[in-house]
Amino acid sequence: MAMKKYQLYIGVLISFFLNSACDSFKDAEKVEDVAPLTVTLKTSIGLETVSSLDGLKVKFDNYTEDLHYVRTMKGKELEVDSIIPGIYSVTISGEVNDSEGNDYYMNGGIVNQPLYPGKSEINVSVSGLKISPLIFKEIYFAGSSPSYFRDQFYELYNNSNKLLYLDGIYFADLCPTIATTNLPVWPSEDGHNYVYANRVWKFPGNGTTYPLAPGESCVIAQFAANHKLAIYNPNSPVDCSSADFEFNMNNKNYPDQPAYDMSHVFYNGKAAMGTVPQYLTSVMGGAYVIFQVPAGQTYDPVNNANLHTKNLASSSSTVYAKVPISYVLDAVEAGQNASMISAKRIPQVLDAGMTYVGSTYCGLDIARKRLVDDSGNIMSHDDGSIIFQDTNNSTDDFERGAVPVLRRYNTKMPSWNHTLQSK
Amino acid sequence: MKKYISRIGIYGGFLLSLFATPLFAQEYSDLTPAALEKINLNNVWQKTSNAAGAVWSDTPKYSYVDAGYEYYNGSFHRPQQGADGNSLHFKSEGNLILNKTRVWGFFSYNRDNINGTQFNSSIIDPYRGMPYYVADTVMSNWKNQHYNMAFRVAYPLNAHLAIGLEGRYQADLGAKQMDPRTLNRQMTLTLKPSVVYSLNEYHHFGVSFEYYSLKEESEMSNVNANVDQTYYKLYGLGTAVIGLGSGRSTNYIGNNVGGALQYQYFGNVNILLEGSYNRKIEDVRVSFSTPQDDSSVRDNIWRGSAVFIKDGKSFLNSLSLIYINRRIDGIQYITQYDNTTSQLGWQTLYSNVRSKYDTDDLSAIYTLMKKRDNEYSWVANASVSYQNKKDIYLMPYSDKKAQNLKMGLGGKINSNLSNKLSKRLLTGIDLFYNKNLSGEYNYQGSHADYPIVKRFETVDLNYLITNYYGINLSAVYSQRIKEDLKADIYIKANYKYTKAKDFEFNHRSIIEFSIGSNF
Secondary structure: OHHHHHHHHHHHHHHHHHHHHHHHHHHHHOOOEOOOEEEEEEEEEOOOOOOOOOOOEEEEEEOOOOEEEEEEOOOOEEEEEEEOOEEEEEEEEEEEEOOOOOEEEEEEEEEEEEEEOOEOEEEEEEEEEEOOOEEEEEEEOOOEOOOEOOOOEEEEEEOOOOOEEOOOOEEEEEOOOOOOOOOOOOOHHHOOOEEEEEEEEEOOOOOOOOEEOOOEEEEEEOOOOEOOOOOOOOOOOOEHHHOOEEOOOOEOOEOOOOOEEOEEEEEOOEOOOOOOOOOOOOOOOOEEEEEOOOOOOOOOOOOOHHHEEEOOOOOOOOEEEEEEHHHEEEEEEEEOOHHHHHHOOOOOOOOOOOEEOOOOOOOOEEEEOEOEOOOOOEOEOOOOOEOEOOOOOHHHHEEEEEOOOOOHHHOEOOOOOHHHOOO | OHHHHHHHHHHHHHHHHOOOOOOOOOEOOOOOHHHHHHHHHHOHHHHOOOHHHHHHOOOOEEEEEEEEEEEEEOOOOOOOOOOEEEEEEEEEEEEEEEOOEEEEEEEEEEEEEEEEEOOOOOOOOOOOOOOOOEEOOOOEEEEEEEEEEEEEEEEEOOOOEEEEEEEEEEEEEEEEOOOOEEEEEEEEEEEEEEEEEEOOOOEEEEEEEEEEEEEEEEEEEOOOOOOOEEEEEEOOOOOEEEEEEOOOEEEEEEEEEEEEEEEEEEOOOEEEEEEEEEEEEEEEEEOOOOOEEEEEEEEEEEEEEEEEEEEOOOEEEEEEEEEEEEEEEEEEEEEEEEOOOOOOEEEEEEEEEEEEEEEEEEEEEEEEEEEEOOEEEEEEEEEEEEEEEEEEEOOOOEEEEEEEEEEEEEEEEEEEEEOHHHEEEEEEEEEEEEEEEEEEEEOOOOOOOOHHHHHHHHHHHHHHOOOEEEEEEEEEEEEEEEOOEEEEEEEEEEEEEEEEOOOOOOEEEEEEEEEEEEO
8 A cells, every 4th residue: 555655656746747847848849940020010190180101210129139120101001021029119200290380290109019920910109299399408317436316417408499488397207217017007097198207396486487598408406516525425427506406305414505496296196295305216217207287277186186196006005196198398218228128118109219328326327419410510590509309219319328417518507597696 | 094084985885875785796806996997987888878777787886985176277268167266076976786686876065166257147057058047247256066966776677677767866056256146056856767678698778768857046136235237138149138237036947858779789899879869948937926938948969879898808998989969949938017917927928949059079989908807907098079069049140150179199007006905006198189170150139249249259259169288197096995904095186287279268277186985
């Protein structure tokens, strides 16, 4: 009897091993050599006044394997051959002039689209944003050695040839804080109409307090001090004491500086700042938007339940502010490195790509490229102010790994900057 | 000294006593190092995967224990091998007959310190045929431990049929010492049942099966949490995906099945032929909490061998021919994270073969031995081996190839210093020369500026296509412990020097000392 039991046990053990082996063998037997794929791209247009996408650039980007294919749109359907199977971001982008004479930058696409035999047809809806006068010009998020993060800053720029006002324009950093493939789940009724903010700020003013002329930059610092001082971090590359605004969190160890304070609007469902001692966005790279509420509308994500939500895929109680995509003036998404472009979290209509510095606490940042013509000459407005490249694709629009410089290319400081006020 | 040697003998004997009280067949009066070499040369079935064949081997009873230390240094090494390192080892082996059952056992323990390695952050042995692991550029040390236990039993059912079983258990621990560091645990469990049918005293036919299960777990981390490390997830021939942080957890799970056929002719010449085939599938999964299929390998090994031994009155001639063909297909997966509650986790959508690694090895070794009692007075050998490596990444296409021919000549002299206490001095010399016949590395994938391409794969190819020559010197002094005690003790020294002739390489030197006992 004992002998039979041992035989049974040995038999069960052998069966277990062989069964495990059989499953993995069965799966592996079916695998064939890789072969190039032909993909069919079908499009639809989300703007009534735009009827054709001819001439728009079509890009297939596999950021993980760094494979890229570029074609030009003709008609509403396109066949692209020789694609290596993988996960792709497909973008259709370019400038069009609509039937009413407005300039739009069209963007459409799909992020993280798997392409392989049996799944080689994709449908893309292409929509557009009017070309924005106010853009992110430079963002320094990575911090400096050894692990100093208080020197972060964000520089906005008037890229147009018209005067605009910063009063009432919002700034927010988006969720998820860093690029990740484990994306949140938002309410299905939101569709693709919103992005979701961790914390929201606003420029103060009565409507005309803070003008920004063509060619002028506005710098918002996390902490508007000279970070190169010995009391802070001599390794820091920046002196933010001339910043125009700062994100003052009332931290007595890092007291309020002469720069103007941004107004706090929203954090975790409340108007109060909370207990976090500084406004720190991820040193690996966050996603940032500036947006403007249309005249006659109000934006109250604290009290309006339709303008805040939780992440439905998480048990956390953190509340995020909804930002309508139609309000967004500019958006930039940054991540850890090139391969994390596959984990982008901003809709492609706002930013079709992702930029990066590639390491943390390295004292380097991202800086927008100047627009050049076909001959390589830097383009500018009639008054000499530089025009920066803005294709709503931060992969293409930004230099990566630059040493941070406030008001790079000598862009002008607004006249109301605190350093220009007579004492 | 005698007390410690006796203890080693007792512990070694204890291992074998696990198989109960032995009853002996043939025993040698003296088990000198040369006698043990001669036993191993004649033990043709031991070199096959068929344990049952031991029934028809007239292998005498033997046991040994050995403990030693090795040190190596020199610039002629592959990027993932250490600039220098050392190793402590202990091993024990024994063969005996219990009633009719032939029993063989083996145990070894190695503790390795590998210093100054690069481009390996997540696998204990980067040369075991697994191209999917994580690499970094930080110079680091590895501390590894290896435990290896094996047994073979063979039992004759009748005059014609014998059954056998071989079992092996190998456990390895590895720890990288610099961020991004890793702690690795690996185990391999092997079982090989076998049968031999004896037509008559001349012809014997064998068949054996093999199954092994392999598992390796790698947990990467940063001790300095303030500094994120750059690392590269490798996909073969320089194709890599960059990462930033503390690395990843990787789970390697492999299963191998295979079989072999043997034929022995035992007449004036002892001929043993074997053909075997093994197929392994090894899966690579990332993360233990939310597993993601990353890659797999389909590993096929064909092996053919032929051994010819003419054991005459005064001389023993041996010719051994081996051919190994190894084909590895590297499979990569397309996966996507699904965070809906019904499917939460990574979904595998598609897989295809993206790379292939082919190796052909052909070798021939001829040995001429002048016999003296149950040992030898001298032995001479000549060898030649050919290797052809061809690795391909299919799309975007890249390849890495190397062909080499290696020749060797050597010999040993077993000097009889004294018949009293059987004092022997066994000295040996081997000379070898490797000629590279061809080689190239063409990388046409992305990120050709990555250090994985420029420093790792390029330098690795340089190693594979370098011409080199070298010498190996050995000396073993042995004697009986006591005149009436059969056990021999020995002290051994070995020095190997390899000189490279090409690229930036210089030399590689290995020195080893060991003590032991044969009984």
